[in-house]
């Protein structure tokens with residue numbers, strides 16, 4: 001066979017194993033995985049000796065250029081996908097959220113325009129159902145257009161995004177019928193509103209500052225909401241995916257639900273694994289406000305255990321970048337901090353350094369949580385998510401131990417800060433390939449804006 005590219009001599013991580021091998025690429029696809037593949041004079045050789053060759057990462061929870069909290073998140077499809085590429089991310093899934101009065105189709109069109117001409121890596125969108133009465137009859141049309149994952153938020157009334165139990169129940173019925181999946185942001189809205197109102201006084205804000213973010217979101221806020229969403233999944237049979245799960249209690253609920261056969265899976269985000277609410281004691285603690293809030297070290301420990309035991313299926317980022325200037329909008333009132341953090345560039349380095357090197361996950365398990373599971377759950381496998389013959393040649397080549405220091409000035413994100421600033425992390429991509437094309441070479445982004453493609457999907461869950 002004549003290969004366009006051979007990735008030579010790396011430790012190649014396939015879904016069930018790893019071994020020293022070459023990966024032969026023809027066009028955009030992986031054509032062979034074996035030792036000592038023969039090259040022709042035209043074959044490009046990428047030396048991977050002494051490196052791990054892993055599947056390109058899928059970050060399936062990303063918000064680029066999102067109007068939110070009175071401003072717009074500052075990574076767009078150019079900076080966001082450059083950041084992803086540098087972190088070995090080759091596919092992202094964003095959330096298309098309808099503006100007031102928009103249909104689901106218009107929301108998808110709006111997000112397509114954001115990506116068009118800018119994206120370096122492949123992408124698609126979860127379609128957000130924000131007004132059940134208007135949107136319920138549009139869901140099937142979106143499935144026919146190639147969108148198979150939908151999203152509802154249990155909070156964010158003031159953004160106009162909130163869904164109630166009626167919407168969740170009705171959507172899950174449709175998910176069962178169509179073989180598609182509902183993603184849910186699970187936080188208990190009314191009790192959360194009550195706690196925020198109780199603490200929203202000038203005295204308490206002076207005393208506690210940004211720490212009020214954590215104080216108004218005790219773990220039961222997430223746990224009650226997950227419990228309720230799980231109930232709707234159980235009685236309808238509709239497939240449910242809990243996004244950005246952050247608590248030990250939530251993880252326990254998911255484990256019990258899965259044991260009795262409820263079709264529910266859960267994602268956590270890397271920040272809930274490696275940070276905790278101690279950050280709010282820092283002078284710049286308000287920068288770390290995200291939604292849901294960072295929790296306690298015991299929660300992180302339970303989430304790590306859930307990843308290795310299986311009840312937590314995916315690690316993502318919930319990238320929603322705000323600069324220091326944007327975060328400064330809070331002026332001492334925690335309810336006005338734009339919520340979210342940069343993340344695409346550091347997902348793989350954090351999961352590798354804190355997960356694999358610190359022996360919380362094996363390298364195969366990390367690839368399962370960052371690539372194979374997200375691809376399977378989101379209807380992108382076997383095209384994406386694994387190093388297998390016939391799959392897209394999306395690869396990240398990482399050094400097993402060499403570290404780089406996180407420095408916002410040297411990063412691709414538009415953020416002028418990082419939650420991980422000064423951390424020494426291994427696992428940045430020395431080389432990233434997307435559909436056979438080198439888009440990161442020697443740790444620098446070389447891919448062209450606009451080369452990323454939208455990924456249509458088919459229902460796969462029936």
Ligand code: URP
Nearest residue numbers: 290291292318320339340
């Ligand atoms: O803080 C976050 N997560 N911002 C994005 C919105 C969301 O709830 O995912």
Ligand code: ZN
Nearest residue numbers: 185244291292
């Ligand atoms: Zn959310």
Ligand code: ZN
Nearest residue numbers: 061062063318
């Ligand atoms: Zn989100």
